[in-house]
Amino acid sequence: MNSLQQSIQGSRELLQDSQGRSFPYLRLSLTDLCNFSCNYCLPDGCGEHHHKSTLSLEEITRLVSAFAVLGVEKIRLTGGEPTLRSDFRDIVRVIKSVPGIRRVAMTTNGYKMDRRVESWLDAGVDNINVSVDSLDPRAFELITGHNRLQEILGGMDKAFAKGLPEIKVNAVLMRGVNDVQLQDYLDWIKHKPITMRFIELMQTGDNGAFFDKYHVPGQAIRDQLLERGWVRMTRMKDAGPAHEYCHPDYVGRIGLITPYSKDFCKDCNRLRVTSQGHLQLCLFADGGHDLRHLLQSDDQQEELIAEIQKVLRLKVDGHFLDQGYTGNTASLAQIGG
Numbered sequence: 001m002n003s004l005q006q007s008i009q010g011s012r013e014l015l016q017d018s019q020g021r022s023f024p025y026l027r028l029s030l031t032d033l034c035n036f037s038c039n040y041c042l043p044d045g046c047g048e049h050h051h052k053s054t055l056s057l058e059e060i061t062r063l064v065s066a067f068a069v070l071g072v073e074k075i076r077l078t079g080g081e082p083t084l085r086s087d088f089r090d091i092v093r094v095i096k097s098v099p100g101i102r103r104v105a106m107t108t109n110g111y112k113m114d115r116r117v118e119s120w121l122d123a124g125v126d127n128i129n130v131s132v133d134s135l136d137p138r139a140f141e142l143i144t145g146h147n148r149l150q151e152i153l154g155g156m157d158k159a160f161a162k163g164l165p166e167i168k169v170n171a172v173l174m175r176g177v178n179d180v181q182l183q184d185y186l187d188w189i190k191h192k193p194i195t196m197r198f199i200e201l202m203q204t205g206d207n208g209a210f211f212d213k214y215h216v217p218g219q220a221i222r223d224q225l226l227e228r229g230w231v232r233m234t235r236m237k238d239a240g241p242a243h244e245y246c247h248p249d250y251v252g253r254i255g256l257i258t259p260y261s262k263d264f265c266k267d268c269n270r271l272r273v274t275s276q277g278h279l280q281l282c283l284f285a286d287g288g289h290d291l292r293h294l295l296q297s298d299d300q301q302e303e304l305i306a307e308i309q310k311v312l313r314l315k316v317d318g319h320f321l322d323q324g325y326t327g328n329t330a331s332l333a334q335i336g337g
C-alpha cells in the first residue's frame with residue numbers, strides 16, 4: 001500500500017454525497033459499441049460509437065485505483081457490450097489485482113456466452129448479470145435482433161457447472177411482451193439459483209414513442225408475485241435499488257427495479273464512468289464530468305482523487321424521469337446501464 005492509500009484508508013466518508021449516500025460500487029462502461037439491437041435501447045443498431053477511443057488498460061487501472069483508495073470495493077463492467085473489447089479478460093485481471101477491489105462483476109447480453117463464459121470466470125469475474133428479455137426464442141429474437149437465446153442459456157449452464165453460485169438475469173419489462181410471461185420465468189428459476197430482475201422500462205432521449213407504448217409499472221409484477229405467495233425480503237443496508245422477493249418452493253428469486261417509484265433515488269449507491277472516462281453522477285444527468293485528462297500518468301492520482309470527491313458533491317437528490325426528463329442520455333448503451 002502506498003502512502004496516499006495509507007493516508008486516506010479507513011475513512012468510509014470519502015465517497016459520500018451531500019445526502020449522506022455512499023458509493024461502494026462503480027459501474028464502468030468498457031465501450032459504447034453493441035452488437036445487439038434491442039428494441040428499447042438501440043433499435044437501429046449501434047450508430048455512432050467511440051469504440052476505438054475507449055479508455056486504455058492503463059487508464060482503467062489508474063481510474064479503478066483511485067476509486068479503490070476512495071473505498072470502492074466492487075466494479076461492474078458494462079457497456080454497450082463489454083465483451084466486445086478484445087482485451088476484456090486482461091481488464092478483468094488487472095482490476096482484480098488493484099488493492100481494495102474485492103469483486104468484479106459484469107453485465108452482458110450473453111453473446112457467445114456458451115463459448116466464452118469459462119474464460120471470463122478464469123480471468124476473475126465474480127458476478128454475472130445477463131440480459132434475457134424473453135424465454136421465448138422468437139420473442140427474444142424480435143426484441144434483440146438475434147436468434148441467440150439458446151447460446152445464452154447454454155452459457156449460463158456452463159457457468160453453474162464451473163462453480164458460479166448464482167446468476168442475475170435482467171429483463172426489461174414491456175407491456176404485453178414479458179409482463180405476461182411471469183409464469184415462464186418462475187418455472188425456469190424454480191430449481192436454479194437465478195435472481196430474475198425485472199427492470200421497468202426507462203425513457204431515454206431516443207425511445208420516447210416506444211416508452212409510451214410499452215412502459216408498464218413494476219407493480220404489475222409485484223401484484224402477481226404476492227398473489228402467488230412470494231414474500232418481499234428484508235433489504236440489506238447498501239442493497240441498492242432492487243427489491244427482492246422469495247418463495248419457499250423456489251431456489252431462484254425475483255428482483256424488481258422500479259425507477260419511477262417514489263424514493264427510488266434515496267437508495268442510489270452507484271456511480272458510473274463512461275468508456276470515454278466521464279464520471280456520470282446519474283443515469284439521467286445532463287452530462288458527465290471528464291476525468292480522462294487525469295488518467296494520463298500515475299503521478300496524477302492525488303489530483304484525480306480530489307476531482308472525484310469534488311464532482312461527487314454535485315450529485316443531486318434524484319432524477320426527474322417521472323416528468324419525462326431524460327438528461328443527456330440518448331440510450332443506456334451510451335453510458336452503461
Ligand code: SAM
Nearest residue numbers: 041079080081108109131170201202332333337
Ligand atoms: N449490453 C449489456 C446488456 O444488455 O446486458 C450491458 C449494457 S445494457 C445498457 C445494461 C442493462 O440496461 C441491460 O439489462 C438492459 O436490458 C438495460 N436497459 C437498456 N436500456 C434500458 C431502458 N431504456 N430501460 C431499462 N433498462 C434498460
Ligand code: SF4
Nearest residue numbers: 034036038041109333
Ligand atoms: Fe446492446 Fe445491452 Fe442495449 Fe441490448 S440493452 S442494445 S445488448 S447495450
